[in-house]
Amino acid sequence: MVNINENYLKLKAGYLFPEITKRVNTFLDSNPKNELIKLGIGDVTEPLPEACIKAMMNAVEDMGCRQKFKGYGPEQGYSWLREKIAYHDFQLRGCDIDSSEIFISDGSKCDTGNILDIFGKNNKIAITDPVYPVYVDTNVMSGNTGYINAENRYDDLIYLPIKEENNFVAQIPDIKVDLIYLCFPNNPTGAVATKDYLKSWVDYARFNNSIILFDAAYEAFITDESLPHSIYEIEGAKDCAIEFRSFSKNAGFTGTRCAFTVVPKTLMANTANNSKIKIWDMWNRRQSTKFNGVSYIIQRGAEAVYSEEGKKQVDCLVRFYLENAKIIREQLGTTKLNQVYGGIHSPYIWLKTPGGMSSWEFFDELLQKVNIVGTPGSGFGSSGEGYFRISAFNSRENIEKAMKRIKKYYQI
Amino acid sequence: MVNINENYLKLKAGYLFPEITKRVNTFLDSNPKNELIKLGIGDVTEPLPEACIKAMMNAVEDMGCRQKFKGYGPEQGYSWLREKIAYHDFQLRGCDIDSSEIFISDGSKCDTGNILDIFGKNNKIAITDPVYPVYVDTNVMSGNTGYINAENRYDDLIYLPIKEENNFVAQIPDIKVDLIYLCFPNNPTGAVATKDYLKSWVDYARFNNSIILFDAAYEAFITDESLPHSIYEIEGAKDCAIEFRSFSKNAGFTGTRCAFTVVPKTLMANTANNSKIKIWDMWNRRQSTKFNGVSYIIQRGAEAVYSEEGKKQVDCLVRFYLENAKIIREQLGTTKLNQVYGGIHSPYIWLKTPGGMSSWEFFDELLQKVNIVGTPGSGFGSSGEGYFRISAFNSRENIEKAMKRIKKYYQI
Numbered sequence: 001m002v003n004i005n006e007n008y009l010k011l012k013a014g015y016l017f018p019e020i021t022k023r024v025n026t027f028l029d030s031n032p033k034n035e036l037i038k039l040g041i042g043d044v045t046e047p048l049p050e051a052c053i054k055a056m057m058n059a060v061e062d063m064g065c066r067q068k069f070k071g072y073g074p075e076q077g078y079s080w081l082r083e084k085i086a087y088h089d090f091q092l093r094g095c096d097i098d099s100s101e102i103f104i105s106d107g108s109k110c111d112t113g114n115i116l117d118i119f120g121k122n123n124k125i126a127i128t129d130p131v132y133p134v135y136v137d138t139n140v141m142s143g144n145t146g147y148i149n150a151e152n153r154y155d156d157l158i159y160l161p162i163k164e165e166n167n168f169v170a171q172i173p174d175i176k177v178d179l180i181y182l183c184f185p186n187n188p189t190g191a192v193a194t195k196d197y198l199k200s201w202v203d204y205a206r207f208n209n210s211i212i213l214f215d216a217a218y219e220a221f222i223t224d225e226s227l228p229h230s231i232y233e234i235e236g237a238k239d240c241a242i243e244f245r246s247f248s249k250n251a252g253f254t255g256t257r258c259a260f261t262v263v264p265k266t267l268m269a270n271t272a273n274n275s276k277i278k279i280w281d282m283w284n285r286r287q288s289t290k291f292n293g294v295s296y297i298i299q300r301g302a303e304a305v306y307s308e309e310g311k312k313q314v315d316c317l318v319r320f321y322l323e324n325a326k327i328i329r330e331q332l333g334t335t336k337l338n339q340v341y342g343g344i345h346s347p348y349i350w351l352k353t354p355g356g357m358s359s360w361e362f363f364d365e366l367l368q369k370v371n372i373v374g375t376p377g378s379g380f381g382s383s384g385e386g387y388f389r390i391s392a393f394n395s396r397e398n399i400e401k402a403m404k405r406i407k408k409y410y411q412i
Numbered sequence: 413m414v415n416i417n418e419n420y421l422k423l424k425a426g427y428l429f430p431e432i433t434k435r436v437n438t439f440l441d442s443n444p445k446n447e448l449i450k451l452g453i454g455d456v457t458e459p460l461p462e463a464c465i466k467a468m469m470n471a472v473e474d475m476g477c478r479q480k481f482k483g484y485g486p487e488q489g490y491s492w493l494r495e496k497i498a499y500h501d502f503q504l505r506g507c508d509i510d511s512s513e514i515f516i517s518d519g520s521k522c523d524t525g526n527i528l529d530i531f532g533k534n535n536k537i538a539i540t541d542p543v544y545p546v547y548v549d550t551n552v553m554s555g556n557t558g559y560i561n562a563e564n565r566y567d568d569l570i571y572l573p574i575k576e577e578n579n580f581v582a583q584i585p586d587i588k589v590d591l592i593y594l595c596f597p598n599n600p601t602g603a604v605a606t607k608d609y610l611k612s613w614v615d616y617a618r619f620n621n622s623i624i625l626f627d628a629a630y631e632a633f634i635t636d637e638s639l640p641h642s643i644y645e646i647e648g649a650k651d652c653a654i655e656f657r658s659f660s661k662n663a664g665f666t667g668t669r670c671a672f673t674v675v676p677k678t679l680m681a682n683t684a685n686n687s688k689i690k691i692w693d694m695w696n697r698r699q700s701t702k703f704n705g706v707s708y709i710i711q712r713g714a715e716a717v718y719s720e721e722g723k724k725q726v727d728c729l730v731r732f733y734l735e736n737a738k739i740i741r742e743q744l745g746t747t748k749l750n751q752v753y754g755g756i757h758s759p760y761i762w763l764k765t766p767g768g769m770s771s772w773e774f775f776d777e778l779l780q781k782v783n784i785v786g787t788p789g790s791g792f793g794s795s796g797e798g799y800f801r802i803s804a805f806n807s808r809e810n811i812e813k814a815m816k817r818i819k820k821y822y823q824i
Contacts, residue, residue, distance in 0.1 A: 001621045002590045002681045003532030008694055009683060015700070043483035053476040056709065060472060063668060064465035066807075070667035071455035106518055106669075106704070113702035117553065120415030137701045141529065178414045209413045255482035256475060257518075257707040269414045271421060282420055288427075289549045290525035292518070295669040297468065298707055 007143040010154075016133055016379035017041060020363075027367055037402045039391045040373040042187065042347065044252040046320060046395075048301070049313035052251060055304035059297040070296040075288045077104025077260070081299050084306040085260060089245065095232035101264050101280065103287055104294050104302075108217050108246040108259040112181075113138035115213060115242065115261070117290075118282040123178035126158040128170045130188055130380030130387070132215070135181045152382050161383040162189060168341060168350070169193060172200055176208045182231075183215035185222060188380045188389040189350040190342015192227050198234045205240035211267070211279070212241040217259075220250035220318045222345045230262075238264040242279070249347065251305045251314050258294055258302040321347045324399045325392035331403035332390075335410040347392040350377070354410065362388050370409045372402050419555040422566075428545055428791035429453060432775075439779055449814045451803045452785040454599065454759065456664040458732060458807075460713070461725030464663060467716035471709040482708040487700045489516025489672070493711050496718040497672060501657065507644035513676050513692065515699055516706050516714075520629050520658040520671040524593075525550035527625060527654065527673070529702075530694040535590040538570040540582045542600055542792030542799070544627070547593045564794050573795040574601060580753060580762070581605060584612055588620045594643075595627035597634060600792045600801040601762040602754015604639050610646045617652035623679070623691070624653040629671075632662035632730045634757045642674075650676040654691070661759065663717045663726050670706055670714040733759045736811045737804035743815035744802075747822040761802040762789070766822065774800055782821045784814050 020040055028034060047053075062068035076082070082099040090097035105111050116138055125144055127135050139145050139157065146155035153159055158177055160170035168191035170182075182201065184193040205212050212231065219229040231237045243262040247253035267279040294302075304310045325343040332340045332351060339352035353362040359376030366372050366388075377387030392399065432452055440446060459465075474480035488494070494511040502509035517523050528550055537556055539547050551557050551569065558567035565571055570589055572582035580603035582594075594613065596605040617624050624643065631641040643649045655674040659665035679691040706714075716722045737755040744752045744763060751764035765774040771788030778784050778800075789799030804811065 002623050003535050004681045004683060004689060004691075004694060005530050005532050006684055008530065008697060009689075011697065041484070045478075045481070045483065047478050047481045048475045050476065053472055056472045056475075057469065060465055060468045060709075063460045063468075064462065066457075066459050069457070069459045069664075071457065071664075072453070072666045106707075109704045110702055118417050118420065120417050123415050134701060141698070141701065211414050252481075252483075254484045255705075255708045257704065269416045271416060272418055277416060277421075279416075282416060285420060285423065286553070289546060289553065290522055292521045292669065293667075295518075295707060295710055296667045297472075297709065 005141065007141050010140050010145065010147055011137060012148060015137070016375070019379070020373065020375065023364070023367065024373055034371055036367075036371050036373055037394070037398050037405075038373045039394060039402060040375045042249070042391050042393060043254050044249065044321075044393050046252055046317055048252050048256065049305070049310055049317065051304040051307050051310035051313055052301040056297050056301040059300035063297065073293040073296055073299070075291055075293045076284065077102065077294060078296070078299050081303045084303055088306045090230060090232060090262075093229060093233060095230055096238065097232055097262060097264065101262055103261045103263060103283065104299060105259050105261060105291070106257045106294050108215065108244045108248070109134055111244050111259060111261045112213065112215060114286065114290075115283070116142045116144070117286050118279065119179065124158060124176065125156075126160055126173060126177040126180045128162045128181070128183070129159040129382060130162065130377060130384030131181065132183060132187050133380065159381070159383070162186070162191065163383055164341075164352070167191070169197060172204050176210070178210050179213060180205065180210060181213045181215065183217070185218040185346040186342070187218065188348055188375065188377065188384065190344070190346035190348040192222065192345045195226070195228050195234060198228055198231055198237075202231070202234045202237045202240060206236055210240065211269070212237075214241050214243045216243055217246040218249055218346055219245070220314065221322060221347060223322065224345065227345065232262070232264075238266045240267070242267065247302050247305060250318060251302070252317060253302070256298060256301060258298050321392050324394065324396065325349060327399055327403060328390055328392055331407060334412070335407055336412055337406065337410050343392065349390040349392065351388050351390065353386050353388055356386070359385055359388055370405045372405060417553065419553050422552050422557065422559055423549060424560060427549070428787070431791070432785065432787065435776070435779065436785055446783055448779075448783050448785055449806070449810050450785045451806060451814060452787045454661070454803050454805060455666050456661065456733075456805050458664055458729055460664050460668065461717070461722055461729065463716040463719050463722035463725055464713040468709050468713040471712035475709065485705040485708055485711070487703055487705045488696065489514065489706060490708070490711050493715045496715055500718045502642060502644060502674075505641060505645060507642055508650065509644055509674060509676065513674055515673045515675060515695065516711060517671050517673060517703070518669045518706050520627065520656045520660070521546055523656050523671060523673045524625065524627060526698065526702075527695070528554045528556070529698050530691065531591065536570060536588065537568075538572055538585060538589040538592045540574050540593070540595070541571040541794060542574065542789060542796030543593065544595060544599050545792065571793070571795070574598070574603065575795055576753075576764070579603070581609060584616050588622070590622050591625060592617065592622060593625045593627065595629070597630040597758040598754070599630065600760055600787065600789065600796065602756070602758035602760040604634065604757045607638070607640050607646060610640055610643055614643070614646045614649045614652060618648050622652065623681070624649075626653050626655045628655055629658040630661055630758055631657070632726065633734060633759060635734065636757065639757065644674070644676075650678045652679070654679065659714050659717060662730060663714070664729060665714070668710060668713060670710050733804050736806065736808065737761060739811055739815060740802055740804055743819060746824070747819055748824055749818065749822050755804065759804040761804065763800050763802065765798050765800055768798070771797055771800055782817045784817060
């Protein structure tokens, strides 16, 4: 008889986004003509940069021509893409990252999940609360969490609350943890990390031989030049951090699929019998064995992000969403929903629900009375209770329409 | 201190294909002008079907247009692709497979590795020997194999030899195993399975509550209509088998990346406390949590495989490689390398090395004296020792040139 991975049975039944879809569909069944505006899931709406389109057109053409046709590519990604990433995203910002330390993948969701393949059991794992649910669920599946308890938390995870009181950045724990997930600019709160703050994490990790799993999927939204885009801008981070990056939120690749993970060659761990092992070797073996590289066509599209036109067009896209975020922040500020956070270096606005409503109560009210879909903060963790995420990924027209509705319903 | 997955330390150091690359590079360093012909790795060489190119061109255009732009798609794949697969690949062949049972992915290598995520420890796992190395290595990484022993086999795996004596198909074991990997048409031997033979496996699996992991990546090469393309052509297989399919070898998608896995909703397993669980639910949860779907552009390319022109063009591609295989078989038959198998319903020719040479001895001779690269059979497992794989994936010109060289060196 086949044994299954029993850890799957520990997963919470109602995953956040399916629950939202269910409630939205129930509402639409009774109100089929309603013009809902969706500011829930963090999915982009604007077309890909022209430079990426052109590059992918050429790449598709290559695939139809015997001389230029590409079969299996390197599992780690083509060097022409890895080199551009290393140069533009890291070396230009003073980070000593080599192209061989860049692993191209089809998405950060995959990478943040798959990274657990190379780690053992019995690591103490810290996540912030609220947090991107994938970090939690993939740890549950890997058997790292134990069971969920009455507070809706997994027994063996260490939760670092992020709240108004700590300016939405987690305090450095006073106990020793092995793996720490950090995400800046933060999903869902939109909070950012200063260099000093990240340095305190790097110091902590080096002191405790911990590894930081740093998710920088939203780095393109940083508008203040003093803020770090990469954890490798902090000295010593190459000895204690893996960084996840994506083309989803800067170049709009959510449906195109390309991302990358940085694993420095200096990042070491100890084996059970106390010899040193390179994390790079392990991840390289994992990717070579369980992955076959990203489509040539898509990698050419990602490469174009680094061309002169590409950079301008990506910048334009990001500024468009940031302007949406600014409109949301400002308009909400004039209503009863005026306790707003994030949305400055992030496409996400994090707001406190009015009148002490729970996140889901507010979700239902906004859905039914204002016909807007957002994301309940409690879906990201217990400490998200009483908060709500609004995404700036939408057309200007929809953002303005949504704000008009909110201003009417929640006027002071 | 971070614990690593210690199972990685049990992996054999020298993986087959890197070792080949190393020897080839050493040879080329001393013979830089040599015109090596590579018939080693199973990578296609001919351009993509015109229908796929057109479809991807249109899809790239969609991504540049706000109205047609696609963000996140369903993690399981777009229904328009899943439906075409279910209809053309299964329902038309009498298999009762629904589109909801098709999970689109970026490759069979990923799927055959990732599938282990949903299974527990302590399963008895059977593989054939020789075998596609990914099945073995991913089991090592998951901790299912124990250590490698003096016979170059992992202690806890059950090896089912496939040799000349059993016509290169594994005997049904007389002990009970839980998971069985089968691949037909077989990589590396090129052997095929009849319906009767597969039925005996389905009967075995149903009797023992086992699950068959059926790799049908090469089904397009079957030329005899009486042979099954899918395990679901066998009654009862929906209760005991998962099938892996790919667009790599039929439509030449090795560098384009699209595949799919079939998980029937009737496939059940028992949990530790003896309740039933649907394997479909587990795989769906795995894919929704650790995967974000295949690029819209690539899925449109795969869809075109099922158009009228697409089908004709794929057929043409497959017949081209099959004709290569036929040439290889026939020409080798006139030489000292005349013990040849496979190559009829498969792009792979499996040959017995001449004069009792070991697989690697023959590899070196073929490389250095005849300037042809193939794959040593022992790299696929101990029972592959004394055999050698020649791939028909190349241009006609190269195949003919290679055969000329072989006929000269190995003339009788």
